[in-house]
Amino acid sequence: MHQAEQIEAALLAHPSVARLARGYASYLPGRQVVxxxxxxxxxxxxxxxxxxxxxxxxxxxxxxxAKVAGNVPVDVTVADLEDP
Incomplete structure:
Protein backbone atom coordinates (compact mmCIF):
# COMPACT_ATOMS: atom_id res chain seq x y z
CA MET A 1 0.00 0.00 0.00
CA HIS A 2 1.33 3.44 -0.94
CA GLN A 3 2.03 5.91 1.87
CA ALA A 4 -0.77 8.22 0.65
CA GLU A 5 -3.23 5.32 0.93
CA GLN A 6 -1.98 4.52 4.42
CA ILE A 7 -2.48 8.15 5.45
CA GLU A 8 -5.95 8.16 3.88
CA ALA A 9 -6.94 5.03 5.84
CA ALA A 10 -5.55 6.41 9.11
CA LEU A 11 -7.40 9.70 8.71
CA LEU A 12 -10.70 8.04 7.79
CA ALA A 13 -10.40 5.84 10.88
CA HIS A 14 -10.36 8.93 13.13
CA PRO A 15 -13.85 9.46 14.61
CA SER A 16 -13.87 13.22 13.94
CA VAL A 17 -13.10 12.89 10.22
CA ALA A 18 -16.21 12.69 8.05
CA ARG A 19 -14.29 12.51 4.78
CA LEU A 20 -11.26 13.85 2.95
CA ALA A 21 -11.66 17.00 0.88
CA ARG A 22 -10.20 18.29 -2.34
CA GLY A 23 -7.26 20.62 -1.98
CA TYR A 24 -4.51 18.02 -2.03
CA ALA A 25 -4.13 14.86 -4.07
CA SER A 26 -1.64 12.08 -4.64
CA TYR A 27 -1.62 10.52 -8.08
CA LEU A 28 -1.02 6.78 -8.11
CA PRO A 29 -1.21 4.35 -11.02
CA GLY A 30 -4.91 4.11 -11.88
CA ARG A 31 -6.06 6.05 -8.83
CA GLN A 32 -5.80 9.33 -7.04
CA VAL A 33 -5.98 9.78 -3.30
CA VAL A 34 -7.99 12.95 -2.84
CA ALA A 66 3.20 11.22 11.76
CA LYS A 67 2.70 7.59 12.76
CA VAL A 68 2.46 6.72 9.07
CA ALA A 69 4.74 9.30 7.42
CA GLY A 70 7.42 9.69 10.06
CA ASN A 71 9.07 12.90 11.17
CA VAL A 72 7.95 15.25 8.37
CA PRO A 73 6.03 18.51 8.53
CA VAL A 74 2.26 17.98 8.31
CA ASP A 75 -0.18 20.62 7.07
CA VAL A 76 -3.79 19.96 8.08
CA THR A 77 -6.50 21.95 6.32
CA VAL A 78 -10.03 21.80 7.73
CA ALA A 79 -12.00 22.37 4.55
CA ASP A 80 -15.44 22.19 6.14
CA LEU A 81 -17.59 20.88 8.96
CA GLU A 82 -20.21 18.27 8.18
CA ASP A 83 -23.80 19.31 8.77
CA PRO A 84 -25.12 17.56 11.87
Missing part, protein backbone atom coordinates in the same frame (compact mmCIF):
# COMPACT_ATOMS: atom_id res chain seq x y z
CA UNK A 35 -7.22 14.96 0.28
CA UNK A 36 -3.65 13.71 0.76
CA UNK A 37 -0.35 14.95 -0.64
CA UNK A 38 2.51 12.76 0.54
CA UNK A 39 5.90 14.20 -0.34
CA UNK A 40 8.73 15.70 1.76
CA UNK A 41 5.94 17.63 3.47
CA UNK A 42 2.54 15.99 3.96
CA UNK A 43 -0.64 17.97 3.33
CA UNK A 44 -4.11 16.72 4.16
CA UNK A 45 -7.52 18.29 3.70
CA UNK A 46 -10.42 17.04 5.81
CA UNK A 47 -14.09 17.59 6.53
CA UNK A 48 -14.73 17.20 10.24
CA UNK A 49 -17.75 16.15 12.23
CA UNK A 50 -18.78 18.90 14.65
CA UNK A 51 -18.64 18.51 18.39
CA UNK A 52 -14.96 18.75 19.31
CA UNK A 53 -12.59 21.72 19.39
CA UNK A 54 -10.93 21.98 15.98
CA UNK A 55 -7.40 22.70 17.33
CA UNK A 56 -7.52 19.49 19.40
CA UNK A 57 -8.64 17.42 16.42
CA UNK A 58 -5.98 18.98 14.16
CA UNK A 59 -3.27 18.10 16.70
CA UNK A 60 -4.56 14.51 16.83
CA UNK A 61 -4.58 14.30 13.03
CA UNK A 62 -0.98 15.51 12.87
CA UNK A 63 -0.06 12.68 15.26
CA UNK A 64 -2.01 10.16 13.18
CA UNK A 65 -0.20 11.23 10.01
Missing amino acids: GVRAEERVGVSVVLRPGRPIPEVVAELRDVV
